[in-house]
Amino acid sequence: MKFLRDTWLVFQxxxxxxxxxxxxxxxxxxxxxxxxxxxxxxxxxxxGPNTTDAEAYKIFVPGMLVMVALFTAFSGFGxxxxxxxxxxxxxxxxxxxxVALMLGRSxxxxxxxxxxxxxxxxxxxxxxxxxxxGDAVLAYLLIALMALLLSSVGYAFGLALKSEDALAPMLxxxxxxxxxxxxxxxxxxxxxxxxxxxxxxNPFNWSVQGVxxxxxxxPGNPVVWKALVxxxxxxxxxxxxxxxxxxxxxR
Amino acid sequence: MIIETSGLRKSFISRAxxxxxxxxxxxxxxxxxxxxxxxxxxxxxxAGKTTTLRMLATLIEPDGGEATIAGADLRKHxxxxxxxxxxxxxxxxxxxxxxxxxxxxxHARMYGIRKTEALKLAAxxxxxxxxxxxxxxxxxxxxxxxxxxxxxxxGIIHKPKVVFLDEPTTGLDPQSRAHMWDEVxxxxxxxxxxxxxxxxxxxxxxxxxxLAIIDHGEIVAEGKPSExxxxxxxxxxxxxxxxxxxxxxxxxxxxxxVKKLETGDDxxxxxxxxxxxxxxxxxxxxxxxxxxxxxxxxxxxSLDDVFLAKTGRSLRES
Numbered sequence: 001m002k003f004l005r006d007t008w009l010v011f012q013x014x015x016x017x018x019x020x021x022x023x024x025x026x027x028x029x030x031x032x033x034x035x036x037x038x039x040x041x042x043x044x045x046x047x048g049p050n051t052t053d054a055e056a057y058k059i060f061v062p063g064m065l066v067m068v069a070l071f072t073a074f075s076g077f078g079x080x081x082x083x084x085x086x087x088x089x090x091x092x093x094x095x096x097x098x099v100a101l102m103l104g105r106s107x108x109x110x111x112x113x114x115x116x117x118x119x120x121x122x123x124x125x126x127x128x129x130x131x132x133x134g135d136a137v138l139a140y141l142l143i144a145l146m147a148l149l150l151s152s153v154g155y156a157f158g159l160a161l162k163s164e165d166a167l168a169p170m171l172x173x174x175x176x177x178x179x180x181x182x183x184x185x186x187x188x189x190x191x192x193x194x195x196x197x198x199x200x201x202n203p204f205n206w207s208v209q210g211v212x213x214x215x216x217x218x219p220g221n222p223v224v225w226k227a228l229v230x231x232x233x234x235x236x237x238x239x240x241x242x243x244x245x246x247x248x249x250x251r
Numbered sequence: 252m253i254i255e256t257s258g259l260r261k262s263f264i265s266r267a268x269x270x271x272x273x274x275x276x277x278x279x280x281x282x283x284x285x286x287x288x289x290x291x292x293x294x295x296x297x298a299g300k301t302t303t304l305r306m307l308a309t310l311i312e313p314d315g316g317e318a319t320i321a322g323a324d325l326r327k328h329x330x331x332x333x334x335x336x337x338x339x340x341x342x343x344x345x346x347x348x349x350x351x352x353x354x355x356x357x358h359a360r361m362y363g364i365r366k367t368e369a370l371k372l373a374a375x376x377x378x379x380x381x382x383x384x385x386x387x388x389x390x391x392x393x394x395x396x397x398x399x400x401x402x403x404x405x406g407i408i409h410k411p412k413v414v415f416l417d418e419p420t421t422g423l424d425p426q427s428r429a430h431m432w433d434e435v436x437x438x439x440x441x442x443x444x445x446x447x448x449x450x451x452x453x454x455x456x457x458x459x460x461x462l463a464i465i466d467h468g469e470i471v472a473e474g475k476p477s478e479x480x481x482x483x484x485x486x487x488x489x490x491x492x493x494x495x496x497x498x499x500x501x502x503x504x505x506x507x508x509v510k511k512l513e514t515g516d517d518x519x520x521x522x523x524x525x526x527x528x529x530x531x532x533x534x535x536x537x538x539x540x541x542x543x544x545x546x547x548x549x550x551x552x553s554l555d556d557v558f559l560a561k562t563g564r565s566l567r568e569s
Contacts, residue, residue, distance in 0.1 A: 002363070013357050017348055086344035090405065093308050093338040094361040095330055 006097040010104020018108055028112070032120040035064055036127065039185070046186065054128035061124045062139065062211035063184040065117050066204060069143040070175055070184075072109045075151040076158030076167050079105070083162060088246075098247035102155055103239065109151035110144050117143055131215050139214040142227055146207055149235040152242035159245040182208045203230045253413060253444050254284035254307065258316035261302050276302040278468040279316065284446060284461075286412075289439050291459030292448040293554065295566055299468040300448035301341065301417055307446070308338040308415050321412045334362065337414040339406035341421060343398060347391035351382055351401045354390070355408055362409040376404040380434070396427035403434060407443065414438060416447040420454060432458050452554045452566060464558060471561040480552045483560045485510065486526030487550040488533055491518045495542060502540045508532060526551065 018024065044056040082088050091101055117140055121131065131139075154171070161167050181198060182188075182205040188196055199205045210227030213219070259280040265272050277299040284290040292300045305311045307318060309329040317324075323331035345354055355373035360366065377383045380400040385393060390401065399419070406414050419435065420428040435458055438445050449455050455462050456476050463473040472479055492499055500519050503509045508529055511522040523529035526549040537544055558566040 006361070009357065009360055013349075013353075016353070017346070020348055082346070085346055086340050086342050087346050089310060089340055090338075090344035090358065091361065092310060093333060093336070094358065095333040095363070096361040 003097045003100055006100030007104045007107070009096070010091075010100050011107045012104075014105055014108035015111065018112060024112065028116045029119060032064060032068065032116065033123060035067075036060075036120070036123055040127070043186070052128070054130065057124050057127050057129040058131075058215050059187055059212060060185075061120060061129055062215045063208055064120055065139070065143050065211060066146065066182065066208045067179065067184045068116050068120065069113055069146040069207075070150060070179060070204065072113055072147040073150040073154040073157075073171050073175060075105070075109050076154035076156075076161075076171065077164055079155050079158040080162060080164055080167065083159070092246070099239070099243040101246045102152060102243045105155065106148050106151045106239070106242075110147045113147040114140055114144060129215075132217055135214040135217060135219050138219060138224070139211045142207055142210055142214075142231065145228075145231045145235050146204065149231065149238050152235075152238040156238070156242040156245050159242075178202060178204050181205060184208060187212075203234055206230050252283045253286040254282060254290075254318070254320050254446065256280055256282045256307070256316065256318040259303065259306060259313050259318055260315040261299075261306060261311065261313055275468055277306070277313075280465070280468075280470055282463060282470070282473075284413075284444060286444055287439065287442060288460040289435060289445040289447065289458055291455045291462035292446070292465060293450065293452070293455040293462050293558075293566075294448075294465035295450055298465045300450075300465055302468075303465070304338075304415050304417050304446070304448055308336060309333055310338070334409075335412045337406035337409065337411035339402050339414070339416045339419065341417040344402050344405060345390040345393075345398060348389055350387050350389055351377065351393075351404070352386040354401065354405060358405050359408045364409060372408055376408050379437075380404045396423055396430065399423060399427070399431065400434070403431075407438060411443065413444045413446060416445060418448055418450070420449070420451065428454075450566070452558075456554055464554075464561060466558075466562045472557060476554060479557045480554065483552045483556050485522060485524045486529070486552065488521045488523055488526055488529055489518055489548050489550060490521070490533065490537070491545040491547075493517070493543060493545055498540065499537065499542045499544075502536045502542070503533075506532070506536065 040056060040060045043060050044051050044053065047056055047059065079088070088101075121129070121136060157167055157170055161170060181202040183191075183199065188199050188205065191199070206223060206227040209223040213221035213223050259277060260275075261277040262273050262275045265274050280299075280303055292303065294300050302311070306313045307320065307325065309325065309332050313326065317326065319325065320332050321335045323335060325332055345351070352373055355376055356366070356369045359369035359372050364372065377386045380403065382397065382400055382404065385397060390398060393401065403416070403419070406416070416435070420431050423431060432454070435445055435447065447459070459476060461473070461475050462479070463470045464479075465471070490499065496514055496517060496519060500512060500514050503512055503519075503521060508523055509521050510524065513520040521529070521533060530547065530549065533547070555566050558564070
């Protein structure tokens with residue numbers, strides 16, 4: 001009970017501060033809109049001469065959702081600011097649960113991501129995207145897990161590196177290959193065999209495939225449960241590692 | 252004793268370029284702090300004050316040694332210790348976009364205090380630290396002194412038995428400093444034990460009931476400020492002379508109240524037990540020797556003299 005209460009306390013504060021700063025809402029709307037307006041039209045002819053708008057968006061929107069989820073790894077930046085302000089240290093002298101310190105923050109990231117995800121989906125509707133509500137909810141669950149995973153990775157790196165200058169190149173190096181090897185912008189069906197083999201080892205490739213299957217109205221596709229089975233233990237692992245970082249000495 | 256430590260140690264690995272070096276920040280600290288006192292930890296920057304404090308506040312784990320705080324074992328039950336202590340960091344602890352009231356309420360709730368009670372405690376603390384007027388403004392609008400008061404209020408919101416203050420007045424203007432000293436005394440009057448670090452001699456002298464002087468990770472002296480000062484050779488009477496310094500010095504060769512004598516170019520310094528009773532003797536001796544003087548001064552030893560005597564350096568210089 002204490003753990004749940006502590007997590008709620010941390011989450012509440014983080015949400016309050018998030019809502020106080022309306023900039024992110026604007027960014028959250030504008031960024032996906034750019035991709036929808038400026039990139040999706042490129043994709044349609046690339047997929048084949050007879051591809052319709054609706055088909056292109058069915059492939060592109062899931063990729064976008066996963067991409068936005070990948071960016072939650074940048075959570076580490078906010079944490080470094082909190083470290084510098086002494087907020088983390090002040091939290092750590094209280095008996096508050098260390099897992100809650102991590103999870104409360106990560107849940108804020110998950111909520112803001114889900115907000116963006118719903119927005120992206122809604123913005124794609126006028127372009128002809130159609131998706132079953134149940135399938136969409138399951139897809140949101142997948143990307144929520146991803147957000148939890150990546151934001152805890154971001155926090156672990158933030159706590160370990162303690163400097164924005166070190167964190168930025170670190171995350172870029174980490175996320176770029178993940179992004180390229182998950183067929184976010186173009187499906188990997190275009191890729192040569194060796195590249196597809198490499199991509200099989202990228203857990204987020206499975207997520208993208210899972211979300212695509214759901215948006216295609218095919219929840220029975222094995223990639224859906226495979227994506228879940230791959231993501232769940234990874235998420236638990238990163239949450240544990242990151243919480244340990246919160247418990248350990250932070251200079 | 253509300254705080255007892257023995258052999259507390261901590262070393263860090265520091266990297267200078269490619270070279271790794273082990274820095275022994277704290278090398279075996281033994282301390283005893285009595286309940287209800289203001290205990291000072293005096294030493295130059297880098298002496299190990301903050302490291303010791305952070306170990307006691309459960310923020311970093313000691314490499315060795317033992318400590319109990321209000322009966323709870325620091326190493327075995329850090330969670331228990333956390334409930335009993337408050338900690339105020341040197342660099343501040345407030346978030347720019349939060350208000351003092353929000354910070355206080357949340358901080359109290361992190362100690363398991365219920366919301367209604369936390370709101371009440373926050374209102375009381377705001378009142379006590381004269382912050383009510385700014386309570387609902389964002390922290391970034393506060394002055395340095397106000398912000399520091401919020402930090403202290405946060406540290407004691409849950410009414411801890413022991414509160415650790417890391418350099419509470421560093422960076423404050425003289426007026427805010429004096430104000431902060433009053434706040435610290437108030438905490439003691441409320442029954443809290445205050446453990447503070449400082450590198451200001453006057454602060455240690457004026458504020459602390461007892462203190463320990465730390466240098467290079469080791470405690471070099473411990474006691475009441477007055478006791479520590481008495482340990483060092485006592486008072487100094489310095490006499491400035493227009494001429495005949497050696498002649499004057501000879502007068503005191505056999506004076507048993509002079510513990511030590513130093514001669515300068517145009518002055519002599521006499522180390523005596525008690526300056527006030529020695530001065531008449533000194534004047535009489537000079538008079539009978541027919542030696543004129545320009546001035547006579549009584550100098551009581553400061554904590555800096557204690558530091559100098561123990562470490563061979565002046566704290567002001569280090």
